[in-house]
Amino acid sequence: MDSSGAAGLSAFSNADPKTQIMRQIQQQGAMQNARMLVEKLNQHCFERCVPKPGTSLSSGEETCFTTCMEKYMQAWNTVSKQYVARIQKEQQGGGLL
Amino acid sequence: MDMDISNIDTSAIDRMSDRDKQELQQFLQNEGQKARIQASIHSLTDTCFKKCIAPGAVKKGPLDKHEEPCMRQCVDRFLDGNLVVLKELEKLRGM
Numbered sequence: 001m002d003s004s005g006a007a008g009l010s011a012f013s014n015a016d017p018k019t020q021i022m023r024q025i026q027q028q029g030a031m032q033n034a035r036m037l038v039e040k041l042n043q044h045c046f047e048r049c050v051p052k053p054g055t056s057l058s059s060g061e062e063t064c065f066t067t068c069m070e071k072y073m074q075a076w077n078t079v080s081k082q083y084v085a086r087i088q089k090e091q092q093g094g095g096l097l
Numbered sequence: 098m099d100m101d102i103s104n105i106d107t108s109a110i111d112r113m114s115d116r117d118k119q120e121l122q123q124f125l126q127n128e129g130q131k132a133r134i135q136a137s138i139h140s141l142t143d144t145c146f147k148k149c150i151a152p153g154a155v156k157k158g159p160l161d162k163h164e165e166p167c168m169r170q171c172v173d174r175f176l177d178g179n180l181v182v183l184k185e186l187e188k189l190r191g192m
Contacts, residue, residue, distance in 0.1 A: 017109035082172040
């Protein structure tokens with residue numbers, strides 16, 4: 001994803017304003033989502049992979065980060081599917097609320 | 098979720114047709130809901146990862162036969178819990 005803002009804007013400057021605004025909002029949403037994932041990945045994997053921060057990141061710690069990231073993203077996908085399925089089920093059932 | 102709309106040309110919105118304005122409003126509502134769902138997914142993943150992926154270094158490979166069902170059940174039970182909380186509060190409100 002390119003850094004939104006200027007670059008993103010100029011690329012669609014000749015589209016109609018409505019489409020342009022929609023694009024921008026969509027991009028910002030995607031950016032926010034990605035930023036959140038990066039933050040969570042960092043938080044969890046740092047916690048697990050670097051119990052005692054040394055003078056540099058060891059190769060073992062780096063390998064742990066890779067493994068941990070892979071695991072977290074899979075967990076994210078599983079949650080995503082399960083959560084969406086649940087929302088759909090509850091909407092069809094007239095909502096349990 | 099906060100959306101940065103500072104660099105959107107608001108005067109362009111004023112000049113839009115009512116139909117375009119309406120379409121834009123619907124779009125915003127949908128995007129807002131999408132953002133809320135995404136935020137819930139992040140928060141659930143955070144909570145359930147702590148519960149389901151054994152503490153310490155993460156095991157290599159995909160989610161194993163314990164981790165995967167644990168993640169799914171964690172999502173469902175969390176939402177069940179949410180319903181219990183809401184129901185209980187509803188009861189209190191009626192008292």
